[in-house]
Amino acid sequence: MYGLAVAGESTVRALLRRGDEVVVADDTVDERRRNLAVELGVDLLERPDPNLLREVISTCDFVSPAPGVPETHSVVTVAQALGVELVSEIELAYRWELDRPGGPRPMLAVTGTDGKTTTTLLAVEMLRAAGLRTVDAGNTSTPLVDAIEMDLDVFVVECTSFRLAWTPTFRAAAAVWLNLAPDHLNWHRSMASYEAAKAQVWANQRPDDTAIGFVGDPVVMGRLHSAPGRQVTFGAHAADYRVEGDTLAGPNGPLAQIGAMKRSLPHDLTNALAASALVLETGLASTDAITEALASFSGPPHRLEHLGTWGGVAWYNDSKATTPHAASAAIRSFKGVTLIAGGYDKGVDLASMAADVDGVDAVIAIGDTAPAIAHAFAAVDNVQIVGDLAEAVNVAASTARPGSVVLLSPGCASFDHYSGFEARGDHFRSLVMERVARPEASANQLSASVTDHRGTR
Secondary structure (H helix, E strand, C coil), X not given: CECCCHHHHHHHHHHHHCCCCCXXXXXXXXXXXXXXXXXXXXXXXXXXXXXXXXXXXXXXXXXXXXXXXXXCCHHHHHHHHHCCEECCHXXXXXXXXXXXXXXXXXXXXXXXXCCHHHHHHHHHHHHHHCCCCEEEEECCCCXXXXXXXXXXXXXXXXXXXXXXXXXXXXXXXXXXXXXXXCCCCCCCCCHHHHHHHHHHHHHCCCCCCEEEXXXXXXXXXXXXXXCCCEEEEECCCCCCEEEECCEEEECCEEEXXXXXXXXXXXXXXXXXXXXXXXXXXXXXXXXXXHHHHHHHCCCCXXXXXXXXXXXXXXXXXXXXXXXXXXXXXHHCCCCCEEEEECCECCCCCCHHHXXXXXXXXXXXXXXXXXXXXXXXXXXXXXXXXXXXXXXXXXXXXXXXXXXXXXXXXXXXXXXXXXCCHHHHHHHHHHHHHXXXXXXXHHHHHHHHHHHHHHHCC
């Protein structure tokens, strides 16, 4: 096992439970990981050189790189040179599930550059509304190797390219590919490699499985046409699962009224259609369950999370938009946008973020990519580069006007200043609550106090 973070630890524990002999290596070994290795009773190699790696890997049946280990890493190249199999944690979990007494339980899979988490959670809510026990697994707080130990009926697996890259047999009864846009080019060798990893979500399907693709993405559709499973499409229009007026519809008729959905921005509709296809095509849920789930689903944090509206300005936390593709979708959802964008440079061209700037009033650029953001949005009249997120919130508060939107949708990862998009989004939320919400609340209280005092005169 290479890597001893969340997924790595779960994988090591799962291997040990099954009686396997495990050797662990990691590039970053701190006191916690040393203590964990002692607790687990495994050898822990710190940043082993290629010669030691070759010696150790030559004795292994397989190598399991943690999701954070890029395909250019020496552990991958050495294993490939020696002909030793590379398997991810979802591949191992799938193999073990096949051997489960009583037979394997169905797996549904979700991949794509953007929208994976929301679509996965939507499918989970639909299945739960249908009375099934399920969990979101894979690229979540629950690795699939842990989920298969739970008393569940079905799994919904969020599949990153990192996990799909090493899946020679992993198969889902239904799998949806949402979209493809440049991302993770610091992990993959190329866009071709990234695309090939995503395509693994359908590669091992059987003719009676279902491959579900987005009609609006030509790469996805090109791959769908050669998928071995039944081919089903979703999209706003001209798809099996589509929007018809004010209704979400499937091959057999209406699914839900859009007006009854708790969230109904354009990407909310396509995510809902994708999740509906997953649960309907497998016969695991009914349209009643879909309607119930969509009426209550508010979405996870940091994904166009509406923090509140103060002074007529709506504030949205979209910190999870770590790609230009995701940020562009968010920007197109609103008019009168004051955009806060920028962050860690993943080597991705940011120009596509500014493909449609008609609804953008101002751009506040932050982070390592601030100059690139400013260049991409040069067509916007008001573009400023500021030092950090706190300053960005202050500038946005003074810039935005009633009826407009302040949108944190960075289009970049957060690792220049934060441990992850969650930490960035949490900081943004706290800044907004402290500097925007509380001052207005205080002003409102003062106004009410004056009114009450005058009323007693």
